[in-house]
Amino acid sequence: MKKLNTIKTILSGLFIITMLVGCGQEASTSQPGAPTGSEAEKAEEAQAEVKEESVNETVEIENNDHFLVFTEPPQRAVTLNQHVTEVMLALRLEEFMVGTAYLDDEVLPEFKDAYESIPVLSDRYPSQEVFLAEEPDFAYAGWASAFREDNIGTVEQLQEFGINAYLHESSTIIGPTIEDIYTDIRNISRIFHVEERGEELIASMKEELEKIKNDIPEVTEKKRVFVFDSGDTAPFTVAQNFLNSLITLAGAENIFSDVDKNWAEVSWEEVVDRDPEVIVIVDYGETTVEEKKELLLRHPALENVTAIENENFIVISLSAAAEGVRAPYALDILVNGLYK
Incomplete structure (x- = not known):
């Protein structure tokens, strides 16, 4: 009988310890401010993957x-x-x-x-x-x-x-x-x-x-494209940066691709001489797209340029034109603007 009482006492003690440990774990996982649910799992998975x-x-x-x-x-x-x-x-x-x-x-x-x-x-x-x-x-x-x-x-x-x-x-x-x-x-x-x-x-x-390149139509003559970034007295444009590569991928021709720089300041006279059929406006900064369009449409030197006569503009954000993961998105904008 004495032995049985001893066993009961041991079992009771183990039960109390188990309960206390369980409560402690529950409290530690529900601290205020700790990530919960899918958010916490997502963070742990990302960390674990890298490890x-x-x-x-x-x-x-x-x-x-x-x-x-x-x-x-x-x-x-x-x-x-x-x-x-x-x-x-x-x-x-x-x-x-x-x-x-x-x-x-x-x-x-x-x-x-x-x-x-x-x-x-x-x-x-x-x-x-x-x-x-x-x-x-x-x-x-x-x-x-x-x-x-x-x-x-x-x-x-x-x-x-x-x-x-x-x-x-x-x-x-x-x-x-x-x-x-x-x-x-x-x-x-x-x-x-x-x-x-x-x-x-x-x-x-x-x-x-x-997928996007497969939708580009075959053309006998490439469209001439001028990229307008900024500038009043002299335009700042794309020469050989990634936007130039995208224009080439789209089956068109950047009129200043012969300049051995990524970006270049050129003259309005050169723009007129090269007569672009399409103008790509780079959207960023404090000057809006509409303000840039207005500048181009009202510029006296450009009135006989084909793109101005037809008001043929394509707008692309700087984030899309930059060298990053938006390359497919940027190409899609150009292809749609050039051919659709």
Whole structure:
């Protein structure tokens, strides 16, 4: 009898301990402010995927004459310029972003929720002080202007702070192609050890581009296109940047593709001499599309230009024209504007 009572006492004690442990676990998973439901699962899955895809080997990247070494994937990235922000979001890396800056327009709808989870450090480039306050370990810029001393600092200065800085190569080389964008995507995928995601993104872009290219009609003569970015006394236009490549993919001809620069300031007389049939207006900044159209339509030198006589305009946002994941979207705009 005494033995039976002892067993009962032990079993009662075990039951009480089990109850206390269960209650403690329940309390810890319902702390105020903790992610719950699908949101928490999604964040955990993203982190787990990167860990699974990560390998314990150093990644070395040569980027615009700089040599970057990553002993592990960045954990606190900041993106500067919209097209590179969207590359990160397309690779589902928002969990590793502690800041972003310089949005030209709305992000793509499929990235909206992810984008809203990331702090916006500045409408344009943040100061170095604001940037460093986020304790970043990686900076990713679309344009070289981000890495100036009067913005977040030069690549060399950032390296002194222990921050690797990657500049989107397809936005800096003269005459970039879609393959150069794929190279940037692959580099970022390697840096974060998500190569499989990078290849999936590239395959998806290729598929979309092929579908659009199949709808381009065969033409005997290519349409002459002038890209108007900005400028009153002298127009600022596309020479050999990625928008030039897109115009070529669309089966047309950029009238200033012979200029050995990505962007160039030309003269109105040259525009008249080359007589474009279509004008592509780049939409961004404080000057509206309508204001740009009005300037072109009222410019006395342009009144006999074919595109002006027919009021033949195509509008494309800077974020679409830049070297990023919107390439299929941008090509579709051009093809529709040129042929439909």
